Amino acid sequence: MNEEDLELLNEFVIASLEQIEQSEPDLMALDPRAEVEPEPEGVNRIFRAVHSVKGAAGFFGLKNIGALSHTMENLLSLFREGALRPSGEMIDALLSGVDRLRGMLESITHSDEQDISADMRRLKAFLDAPRGALPAEDPPVVEVAPPIAEHKPAEVKVKPPTIEDKPPEVEVNAPPAPRAEEVGEAQKGARQKDETVRVKTSVLNALMEMAGELVLGRNRLVRMLEGHLDELEGVAPILQQVSAITTEIQEQVMRTRVQPIGGLFARFQRVVRDISHKLNKEVRLLTLGEDVELDRTIIEGLSDPLTHLVRNSLDHGFEPMNQREAAGKPRVGTLRLEAYHEAGMVNIDIKDDGRGLDVAMLRERAVLRDLMSLEAVSALSDREAMQLIFLPGFSTAEAVTDISGRGVGMDVVRTNITKLGGSIELSSVYGQGTTISLKLPLTLAIVTSLVIEVEGQRFALPQVGLEEVVRLKPGENRGQIERVRGAEVIRHRGRLLPVVRLADVLGLARTYLDPQTGEARPDRRQRIFDRRSGPAPSPEIEERREGQERRHARKNIKRLLVLRVGRDRFGLVVDRILASEEIVVKPLSRFLKDAVCFSGNTILxxxxxxxxxDPLGIVQATGLKFSDAASLGLEETVKRNLYGDPVPLLMLDNGTDEVFALPIAQIARIEKVKRSDIEQIGRRLYLRYQGEPLPLTQLHDHLPAAAPSTTPSELHVIIPKPGEGDTGLLVPRVIDTIEAPIRIDTEAISGRGLLGSAVFNDQIVLLVDIHELGARPPRAKALKILLVEGTPFYRVALTRCLEQLGHRVEALQAPRDIEGALASGGFDAALCDVSTADFHGEALVELIRATAPKLPLFASTLTARGAPARLEGKGLRGNIGKLDRASLRAALAGVSA
Amino acid sequence: MTRQFATFKLDETLWGIDILQIREIIIQLESYPVPQAPPHVHGLMNLRGQIVTIIDLRQRLRYNAEAEAKAGCCVILKTDGELVKGALGLERIGADAVGLLFSEIGEVLAIEEEQIEPAPAHATAVGGEFIQGVVALEETLMLIMKLAPVLDA
Structure with a gap:
């Protein structure tokens, strides 16, 4: 076969595949079981398609394709003449014939080696069977009405390369190029919208690339001529015109890359039909938004995950028909595929009206499969529990079937979608159905990127995986990088993010700007302790002081980019962010194939x-490891529910083995005193403080704690805030202040003067209630108070505090309990947490307001001033700082008055 | 058959490259370094919208790295697509645009095919694997560069 013949054969394959694909919906419509009414023209369209395949097969001497299409044509012609009425079995046989034809076309050179006898037998059985028995009144379906070429919205289809050495071809705009016998008809077809031609993909790609260059060239030209336009008379309008046309060219060329998603959706009619039959279910597929356009590489990449999701839904989502009926649902299930634009992304929803996800079952399974602990699972909200389905090794199928259920499902789908730069989410109502939402970018060729600078070099970072930019300001305590076992991390929105410095990964010399001279100098610091975690290591102090000064140079402020790679997140430290730019991605040359941190290069x-x-490359290059649960955010969620917000604590050493901690919120100040300043009067100790004798107490006076064996010459006295009692706490040594999430345990160790205990740095810390160490103030009138608090530590401490004030407290953590509690009624006031991260305090305030409009309601914040302005007008009586006993007492006194 | 060679100096050695393989010569090079790249990749340059990888020949041919490198010239080679059909016997360099960094540009010499002698088997001092042939000129030798090993990624 010479080159020309090969080309012709390739044409034949592409045209035939397309024709038979387009005939599939018509074929399915002929099925008497189908709900759709067959179009009278439908049977003619199928007939013509099969006929032209047969004709061309004869020309190329393809025996098998010829024989099979001939037999199919015979059966179809009986339909056409009205001599035979199509039955479900016939349509099945024809569809499997279509599949066989497709299979042979796809490996055209081996088509005659395939065994088509079974298909032939099946089809011939219908041809040979005695017919007649056609009711006389049945109208004949014949008389070829002026055939109309199919009208589809513009689309670009890519066929996989079928013959070696032939680049894949793309058809711009759908309707097939009219074949010889159709030319006359096509001319008549006045409704024909766009003329189309076939174009090689390589040509389109070249055009695409050149359009990109054109834009870049234009940009340079404009920049260069700027400021000189006055000198060059007449250039300005020309430049403007060239510029406008360049933009237009780029946009038009870009359009050749996109194709409507309808083509992909159409394939699922067949998938749904076949699988639902196999499963003995009846499911109707509705597709919406077929004309939404996407980059064709994305559409190609979407095929597999979407197929998986549809299969999954058919297999597990829809209940058997008898169950549907028993549940009062329509027998026939509905599966919707819907595409739509939203916020610059394309959304695709896969929605079924099946049984929905049983959240209890999901939780149970996660525990059974050892994916999570029982404790962790029960701390998840229902919505979070639904995302468990994306964990590797999690399959909801009770029995493994050949359709789905091998436990490699949803996590693979998620990975594939992420590779396309998209995301996936699932929501479900038990008994009513499940919706899976995909979000995808429009195109991959032009990428919106941040231009960043590290050590004077510029890099482009695609914005797809970028979640947030954090400013790392030198000298500030919050949001600084810490070290955990030699690795840098940062606390960010309740998560611990691994931190990577781009300069280090790329092997660029780290420099800092000298605050005096302003010049860049090599940075030799090995370690920076921006925050103390535990006892300060003394050898570092010298270095730290030096670092402090350096970091005051304003230009040393760095940026942390929070990047998402699949399910994982990490922080990337860069020097500066310069701009956001649309870039055309160019592949790396072969000399740079080992540079794993880059996905390509571009001309800015x-x-x-x-x-x-390439963020993924950076993860690989640095060997960052993420645990699965952590990367799903589940671990953080669990932690959040168990720990809540970090609590600022003062750590105390009583000169014994025990470590004590005290909420900083309750402390007014810490005084350093000499042992000689302390006087003993009777059995009590006093300190002369601001001219008055201040009674002192010691930790072991009340607590179940040992007394220190020696008393150092210098001690510390902790002066509590007003309202916390007028007794100072005398301690031998203040260790440190920490701010850490605390999991408070009120049962293991308890007693007067103790809130409870917690484990911190593998050490048991006794949490002291400073109030109970001193004398008790008079009790207020007892109120019944509803306390809603997201951080467990504060829930315990505030409950205690309110009880000490003489009130009765009902403390709730979960928002869902609020309505029930309010319904039981009898509250005199409510105190609602509005500061804990992710606790949605605002919504809770509104909920309480709506349920009990008259109940005096106070917002509880970390600082009394931090009263969120957004809560104004919500009928709040005020804001009370957490553990601010004086304000609390005053506020509640106002209520009881 | 007469062939024309553009000559370039790399430190003191004279190298020749068939002019049919050369797209252009850049005197003023503006390039961008690539982190993580192998040492012989000098960087990337923007040649009218095309990204060209610049190979540092001193590194590649294992010249004395300590010696002061002269800011020289850059020879942009023709890619396979640009090579004229029928340019028989010329090495193909692949589809990536490549530039070679020399220290100095010389003249173009017309050389008869017979003048070209095979590389001496013991010429390992300058890296014998990079030499395709040797031409004895009046005052010096011109080494014809074997591109494939130079461009071996």
């Missing part, structure tokens, strides 16, 4: 070349 608008950073 000003003509400089910049490498494109």
């Amino acid at each position: 608008g000003d003509g400089t070349i910049s490498m494109i950073i």
Whole structure:
């Protein structure tokens, strides 16, 4: 076969595949079991398609394809003449014939080696069977009405390369190029919208690339001529025109890359039909938004995950028909595939009206499969529990079937979607159905990127995985990088993010700007302790002081980019963010194939070349490891529910083995005193403080704690805030202040003066209630108070505090309990947490307001001033700082008055 | 058959490259370094919208790295697509655009095919594997560069 013949054969394959694909919906419509009414023209369209395949097969001498299409044509012609009425079995046989034809076309050179005898037998059985028995009144379906070429919205289809050495071809705009016998008809077809031609993909790609270059060239030209336009008379309008046309060209060329998603959706009619039959279910597929356009590489990549999701839904989502009826649902299930634009992304929803997800079952399974602990699972909200389905090794199928259920499902789907730069989410109502939502970018060729700078070099970072930018300001205590076992991390929105410095990964010398001279100098610091965690290591102090000064140079402020890679997140430290730019991705040359941190390179608008950073490559290059549960965010969720917000605590050493801690919120100040300043009067100790004798107490006076064996010459006295009692606490040594999430345990160790205990740095810390160590103030009138608090530590401490004030407290953590509690009624006031991260305090305030409009309601915040302005007008009586006993007492006194 | 060679100096050695393989010569090079790249990749340059990888020949041919490198010239080679059909016997360099960094540009010499002698078997001092042939000129030797090993990624 010479080159021309090969080309012709390839044409034949592409045209035939397309024709038979387009005939599938018509074929399914002929099925008497189908709900759709067959179009009278439908049977003619199928007939013509099969006929032209047969004709061309004869021309190329393809025996098998010829024989099979001939037999199919015979059966179809009986339909056409009205001599035979199509039955479900016939349609099945024809569809499997279509499959066989497709299979042979796809490996055209081996088509005659395939065994088509079974298909032939099946089809011939219908042809040979005695017919007649057609009711006389049945109208014949014949008389070829002026056939109309199919009208589909513009689309670009890519066929996989079928013959070696032939680049894949793309058809711009759908309707097939009219075949010889159709030319006359096509001319008549006045409704024909767009003329189409076939174009090689390589040509389109070249055009695409050149359009990109054109834009870059234009940008440089504009930049260069700027400021000189006055000198060059008449250039300005020309430049403007060229510029506008360049933009237009780029946009038009970009359009050749996109194709409507309808083509992909259409394939699922067949998938749904076949699988639902196999499962003995009846499911109707509705597709919406077929004309939504996406980059064709994305559409190609979407095929597999979407197929998986549809299969999954058919297999597990829809209940058997008798169950549907028993549940009062329509026998026929509905599966919707819907595409729509939203916020610059394309959304695709896969929605079924099946049984929905049983959250209890999901939790149970996660525990049974050892994916999570029982404790962790029960701390999840229902919505979070639904996302468990994306964990590797999690399959909801009770029995493994050949359709789905091998436990490799949803996590793989999620990975594939992430690779396309998209995301996936699931929501479900038990008994009513499940919706899976995919979000995808429109295109992959032009990428919106941040241009960043590290050590004077510029890089482009695609914005797809970028979640947030954090400013790392030197000298500030919050949001600084810490070290855990040699690795850098940062606390960010309740998560611990691994931190990577781009300069280190890329092997660029780290420099800092000298605050005096302003010049860059090599940075030799090995370790920076921006925050103390535990006892300060003394050898570091010298270095730290030096670092402090350096970090005051303003230009040393760095940026932390929070990047998402699949399910994982990490922070990338860069020097500066310069701009956001649309870049055209160019592949790396072969000399750079080992540079794993880059996914390509590009020419920026000003003509400089910049490498494109690949976050996945960085993860690989640095060997960052993420645990699965952590990366799903589940671990954080669990922690959040168990720990809540970090609590600022003062750590105390009583000169014994025990470590004590005290909420900083209750402390007014800490005084350093000499042992000689303390006087003993009777059995009590006093300190002369601001001219008055201040009674002192010691930890072991009340607590179940040992007394220190020696008394150092210098001690500390902790002066509590007003309202916390007028007794100072005398301690030998203040260790440190920490701010850490605390999991408070009120049972293991309890007693007067103790809130409870917690484990911190593998050490048991006794949490002291400073109030109970001193004298008790008079009790207020007892009120019944509803306390809603997201951080467990504060829930315990505030309950205690309120009880000490003489009130009765009902403390709730979960928002869902609020309505029930309010319904039981009898509350005099409510105190609602509005500061804990992710606790949605605002919504809770509104909920309480709506349920009990008259109940005096106070917002509980970390600082009394931090009263969120957004809560104004919600009928709050005020804001009370957490553990601010004086304000609390005053506020509640106002209620009882 | 007469062939024309563009000559370039790399430190004191004279190298020749068939002019049919050369797209252009850049005197003023503006390039961008690539972190993590192998040492012989000098960087990337923007040649009218095309990204060209610049190979540092001193590194590649294992010249004395300590010696002061002269800011020289860059030879942009023709990619396979640009090579004229029928340019028989010329090495193909692949589809990636590549530039070679020399220290100095010389003249173009017309050389008869017979003048070209095979590389001496013991010429390992300058890296014998990079030499395709040797031409004895009046005052010096011109080494014809074997591109494949130079461009071996």
